[in-house]
Amino acid sequence: MNESRNIAEKLLLLRKSNSFPVDPGRLLRSDPDRFQRFSARLPGMLMDYSRNAVDDAGLGVLHELSAASIAQARQRMFEGRRINTTEDRAVLHHVWRSRDFDALLTPDEARNCRDGIQRMRSISSSLHAGHLPGLPDEPVRDVVHIGIGGSLLGPKLLCEAFPPAGPTPRVHFLSSVDALEREQLLPRLEARTTVVVVVSKSFSTSEVLAHGERLREWQTASLDDSAAERRRFAVTANPARAESFGVPRSGILPMGEWTGGRFSVWSPVGLTAAIAMGPDAFDRLCEGGASMDRHFLNENHRSNLPVLHGLLACWNRNVGGLAGHVLAPYDSRLAGLPAWLQQVSMESNGKSVTHAGRTVNYGTSPLVFGACGTDAQHALFQAFHQGTEVVPVDFIGVVRPDHPDGDAHTLLLSHLLAQATALALGRDAEEVRAAMADGDAGSAQAGALVPHRVMPGGRPSTVLLLDRLVPETLGMLLVLYEHSVFVQSVIWDINAFDQWGVELGKELCDRIVPALSGETAPANDLASLAGLVEEIRDRSR
């Protein structure tokens, strides 16, 4: 019997035992040392998981059940085994962080990657400085990054976290096939001072090609062919397609078949980010990420941040029966983090069959969402405090601000701590009445308010603190999440590295286009759409 499947099933049994989960409010009130024992540290980072619904016994069971499976799966990934079995691929995105290409790649691949990193460095260094590579007299003021999913979310997050220090180069992102954004952008750009970076592992994604073709047309309307080509770059695992699209070979950077899109920001897929933050800062990001890889590989599971984070996610999902997971970064520079993790978690672990193809009887990826605190407090948090769904929250804070307003920063971090505390401890009827004592708590009207003001508490959360938001700590944070998601996949016995679920929609779309544009009637198996297709066509006349 498969051991990983046993872990998830045993977690379900714990849920039925009624001893778990444990109210985190009760745990915090009864154990003054809980913070010390339920927190883990790395230089530059702290994870406080004391507000989770797990006690020593539960944590012990989690470690006991999972230790061997995690160690084995982790070793297989870092040894370069083909753990993405449905696509028969190794999972090697971590080599872009360690840059130790020779250990796991063929000599040709290693050479190609090293060359790719060097060219990425020199291209990004010129563009960061505001001119075309090798042509200091050709200014560049705008960079348009075209990509979707894994070919966009990581670079966008990094560009928001570490934007260029000066007014240029300005960075723009085009993803959705909705053309409005693009058509509003183009009149603001000048072809001679703009470079286009097309990022697509397959170089066949329809959204990306649609934008790419339009941008290519826009370039050639005002530039000769060679000037236009010099302003085009591509990152892909399919260089032949990029070349026939019109990107010169010197502008095509590799990403490797063994780099999953959602884990690709460390590879040349991060070119736009390296242009914005500068190549040195990009290297520091990768170093931070590599340090988290080493920690994940070598640290005892009891103080191993990705292992603990992943196990707690499974605890919440399978023992707590909780279907959501919220990210609340208390730093506007991390606004892109929820969208990035959404893809990393939901595309990796949004699966219902085990490696062996058996349908699971336990929950897998939670529904990940989130928004920056404190904005989220004024929109989402009411439901987290008093709603019928309990949603675990990751609070992410940065201890030292990069602005001079210390009072504002103290207020920001106080909000973070207050929310985590209120979720865990809540406020019972007696406390509500006491809090109302100044007013007329005894009146019938006030009494009727009490149930509305009771906060159930017992709601789990984790606090992740970065000393500062610098490339190294963000690299660590992203890798913490990547490996947490991997740990969850081990417990759930699912392949985190394929995404077959996105295929059917793409195939259907290809067949709907001719019907919607009036060339054909919807095929028989799409008859359920005939009414809608007709309505849309009628209404667009």
Ligand SMILES: O=P(O)(O)OC[C@H]1O[C@H](O)[C@H](O)[C@@H](O)[C@@H]1O
């Ligand atoms: O990089 P591309 O080949 O253009 O793919 C872009 C994205 O689209 C696909 O549909 C997948 O769902 C994503 O995993 C991928 O990141």
